[in-house]
Amino acid sequence: MDFNRTVLVTGGSGFIGSHLVCSLVTKHPDWRIINLDNLDYCCSPRSLESVEDRANYTFIRGDVCNSQLVNHIFNTENIDVIFHLAAKTHVETSFETPSSFQRVNVYGTRVLLGAAHQAQHQPQRFIYVSTDEVYGEGLDQVFDESSPLRPSNPYAATKAAAEYQVRSYWDKYKFPIIITRSNNIYGPRQYTEKVIPKFLTLLQMNKKCTIQGTLPKSRHFLFVDDAINAFRLVLEKGIVGEIYNLGASYEIPIMQLARELVKMVKNVPDSEVNDWLELVPDRACVDLRYPISCEKLQQLGWRAEVSWTEGIKQTVKWYQDNPNFWWDQGPIRWEVEKANNQYVGPAS
Numbered sequence: 001m002d003f004n005r006t007v008l009v010t011g012g013s014g015f016i017g018s019h020l021v022c023s024l025v026t027k028h029p030d031w032r033i034i035n036l037d038n039l040d041y042c043c044s045p046r047s048l049e050s051v052e053d054r055a056n057y058t059f060i061r062g063d064v065c066n067s068q069l070v071n072h073i074f075n076t077e078n079i080d081v082i083f084h085l086a087a088k089t090h091v092e093t094s095f096e097t098p099s100s101f102q103r104v105n106v107y108g109t110r111v112l113l114g115a116a117h118q119a120q121h122q123p124q125r126f127i128y129v130s131t132d133e134v135y136g137e138g139l140d141q142v143f144d145e146s147s148p149l150r151p152s153n154p155y156a157a158t159k160a161a162a163e164y165q166v167r168s169y170w171d172k173y174k175f176p177i178i179i180t181r182s183n184n185i186y187g188p189r190q191y192t193e194k195v196i197p198k199f200l201t202l203l204q205m206n207k208k209c210t211i212q213g214t215l216p217k218s219r220h221f222l223f224v225d226d227a228i229n230a231f232r233l234v235l236e237k238g239i240v241g242e243i244y245n246l247g248a249s250y251e252i253p254i255m256q257l258a259r260e261l262v263k264m265v266k267n268v269p270d271s272e273v274n275d276w277l278e279l280v281p282d283r284a285c286v287d288l289r290y291p292i293s294c295e296k297l298q299q300l301g302w303r304a305e306v307s308w309t310e311g312i313k314q315t316v317k318w319y320q321d322n323p324n325f326w327w328d329q330g331p332i333r334w335e336v337e338k339a340n341n342q343y344v345g346p347a348s
């Protein structure tokens with residue numbers, strides 16, 4: 001079958017990547033979607049079960065840092081569009097193993113850019129999925145796309161470094177890149193190291209939500225379907241060389257998030273919520289909040305459509321319906337390691 005467009009998604013087996021791949025494969029049967037992913041600990045092949053047999057979907061297990069493989073893909077597959085999501089993404093871990101973040105997030109991006117730029121069949125778009133964390137902390141300040149980058153953790157620093165490489169291909173070669181910088185994205189199938197699935201999984205295991213530190217940290221959360229719509233819009237209407245913030249209007253303090261989830265999962269009265277919360281030490285560097293303005297994206301016609309109430313309801317339900325989804329991966333590495341010995345499995 002001839003396809004109208006070939007789209008390469010890197011990191012397509014991860015949380016956001018799998019939602020993006022499923023959406024592209026089902027909404028565009030005339031496009032061929034190739035997923036390049038090395039299946040790191042944070043992803044499950046089950047995330048793509050619904051599309052794995054589709055004629056327009058191809059999975060390549062491989063490392064974005066493997067230049068031979070990446071060059072081969074670009075020389076043989078006539079890639080039109082790249083969504084580059086493959087990355088090491090867990091901030092905590094980036095303090096422990098910064099060099100693995102450097103390798104995948106910075107060097108991997110360079111390999112991909114080089115191969116895409118040199119390919120005989122020239123791609124129309126290279127979309128780099130970055131993060132609000134590149135701005136660093138914003139207390140009273142709302143960041144727009146021209147705000148300076150002040151990343152304050154190794155993960156964010158590698159995402160910023162990758163962004164500079166991506167932008168240099170626009171500046172030097174007018175290679176058609178677009179960068180998105182997004183707030184926290186949440187929804188079904190997110191690996192349990194991130195805050196919402198971590199709290200939900202702990203509660204399912206009848207353990208307390210672990211709140212790191214006492215600082216008044218809050219985060220903006222965007223439901224994954226709204227993020228996928230934004231990426232698809234940026235592909236169709238985004239202007240090359242531009243950066244688009246992808247922001248959520250819903251901001252919630254982490255303590256309040258934990259309290260909401262306790263009430264939803266454990267169905268307890270307010271007076272018993274604290275019984276399910278536990279304060280644990282925070283890491284040394286922590287950003288209190290990341291407020292961003294996404295007017296530029298809204299001018300393209302994007303609006304978040306899923307309210308927090310609806311999105312979190314869907315998310316909680318998914319984790320309740322799929323308590324064993326992440327079990328083979330080891331549900332929450334560090335919490336389980338320090339957990340008590342009698343733990344035998346997830347509560348259903």
Ligand SMILES: NC(=O)c1ccc[n+]([C@@H]2O[C@H](COP(=O)([O-])OP(=O)(O)OC[C@H]3O[C@@H](n4cnc5c(N)ncnc54)[C@H](O)[C@@H]3O)[C@@H](O)[C@H]2O)c1
Nearest residue numbers: 011013014015016037038040043063064085086087184185
């Ligand atoms: N989740 C969020 O809230 C959020 C917010 C803003 C930006 N982002 C960015 O979006 C992208 C996807 O995030 P996510 O939450 O889906 O992360 P994730 O950790 O769930 O997925 C990352 C994917 O990359 C793959 N990967 C890692 N190293 C690889 C390598 N060397 N070669 C090939 N594949 C590799 C993993 O196997 C995994 O499938 C990342 O670039 C992240 O920085 C995420």
